[in-house]
Amino acid sequence: MDFTFTEDQIAFRDAVSRFFMTEAAPEQLREVWETGAGRSAALRKKIAEQGLTALSVPEAEGGLGMGDIDWALMTQELGYYAIPDSLADTAYLAPGLLAGLPAGHALRAQWLPRVVDGSCRIAIGHPVNPWVADAHLADLLLMAHPVADGCELHAVPRAKVELTVLPSIDASRRLFEVRWHPDTETRVLDGVAGAPQWAATLDRAALNVGGQAIGLAQRMLDLATDYAAQRKQFGKPIGSFQAIKHHLADVVTEIEFARPVLYRAAAALAAGEPDASVRASHAKLACAAAAWTAARKAIQVHGAMGYTWEVDLQMFMKRAWVLDAAWGDRAFHRARLGAALLDAETLPSIGPGTTFA
């Protein structure tokens, strides 16, 4: 029993963090976001060079073959540095779906090596999300098509979809309504085979968003702590006032008790545990709530500065706000918990001694 990460995992995470700190600083991101496409091919190439896009691709296809547990660390960095959606969709969710195809399937050989070298973007259309993020630059869209006996998986080239952009309050977001027609040419898995793949994708996505939310919460806490130490009123740093201290202490506590939930969910997904969905929903709820608390407290600590476009806090708050309802809103995830814990015919295995059983 060793519920923590290896030194290698931590070292990889730290390297990625240093990379984003220099290559994805807020002012650089703001510039990219102001362009119409909102994405930088140059940055994506550098990210690939760091090994991030290879992380979740099987070794047979040229990747590093790591799993959900490694991603649980990485996704926090994506949040901390406010990296836009397409990276996780391409580098984590798409490999999960593609690696779920039988070995030797043509799509695997066609796309997974391109994920690794950073030369493609893959967008994901899941029924839980009304819209598709980053569809405009996607080389491939993996689309779900619910049918009577399950949910089909379709691989749709960009040329076969029509898009309508839906501007978001989060300047990093690029959301699209996607119109497309499923046909036998695009169909990769039938409803029965596709359903478990889409279910697993939802759980991974919940983990991924949860991790980003915790990264965002940590970033907002750090920004607010720095501000509280520097800003003076009444002749002292505002961070010496107890009301300010207590705002920030609450954020610390909420983060502290959400992170291990994220890690447990990652381990459950990696091992394919039967209650992985419950763990994933718990992680998403706990982490997203921490991020909202962090946003609320951080803006309060910043005073009017926090309400400006200028101060970077807004970038992180807005991502925290929008990610809360991405990949299932709170009602959706609570309903999953409620079905398992409260409505199931027999009492599930809960209580002392069941957490790792």
Next chain:
Amino acid sequence: MDLTYTPEQQAFRAEVRAWLAAHAPRTPLQSYDTREGFEQHRAWEAELAEHGYSAITWPKELGGRGAGLIDWLVFEEEYWAADAPLRVNQNGLLLLAPTLMEFGTAEQKARFLPRTARCDDMWAQGWSEPNAGSDMASITSRAIRDGDHYVLNGQKTWSTRALFANWMFGLFRSDPESSRHHGLSYLLVPLDAEGITVRPIKALNGKFAFAEVFFKDVHVSVENRVGEEGQGWHVAMATAGFERGLLLRSPARYQRTAKRLVELYRRHRGEAAHDGTLRDAVLRAWMGAEAYTLSSYHTVARLQHGAKIGAESSTNKIFWSELDLDMHETAMHLLGARAELIDDPEVHEWLEGFLFAQAGPIYAGSNEIQRNIIAERMLGLPKN
């Protein structure tokens, strides 16, 4: 990350489970805040100790079995799952013992720890005074050195179970010229010593859960000092860390409460249906207890890799005390009008727990003080 228990840990779990199934009292003991209940609890502690279950993480020669922290978590899980009695001597086992392990002499450890494991010695904690609560450094009770002993004068208060304890560990001002956290000494005081008066205080639940303790020219041997003279603050702070950290409140306690709450909800599903907030609160209880458990396992893993628990233990204190309140409030709402009926078998434990939960954010360092600690020591914000 390895989330499997070793074969030894699994075997230990099975052994504890089987032993508790055979030995744990079948009917609940009376409250340990009554004389009769106290004696029942003391007998149970002696039985635990006889089989090496009283303090499993202590070294063998001191009455433990040298077990690791994962074993301790496992033991607690089995203990709470078995509905076994509350631990009456937790001050001695969880607060004094770690301090003695760190600061005590070999003689002190040998003299006190095995007796504490068996509950032959039952400990009260003597920190708070009428004018020294959160501001513990303003302690005025004195211990003036006179040759090979100290002479104690003053008053302690809120001392839990001091009515039934035979020993107290406490902080006294040994340098009368000193102020604040200087010049304090950490002393072990026999409560039957001449000059000590223990006056019980009735708590919210109507029981004599704590007491005032008065000292009038009480002689305490210098041998009973833990750590150096004048270093008592340092020694006491270490104990405070243990208390609000992992040891005092193991996660299994809250997992048991959360499970009971889920069961309560499931029994009263029909009545609860008209209030969606209740359903949500029950889910939050489960999530909170799970989060606390996971955080504890994560902390233990980090400790095993050589990390130290510092101010993070303050987040623990806030989390478990607020979780406990939230869970018991939810139970009260689920029980509705019946929640006040103390003899109702379904209500009794919830109501007792609800009252006790009120104290959680106050004792062991109030939650406001914990928030100050987090902001100053974890975030580095300036002191006021």
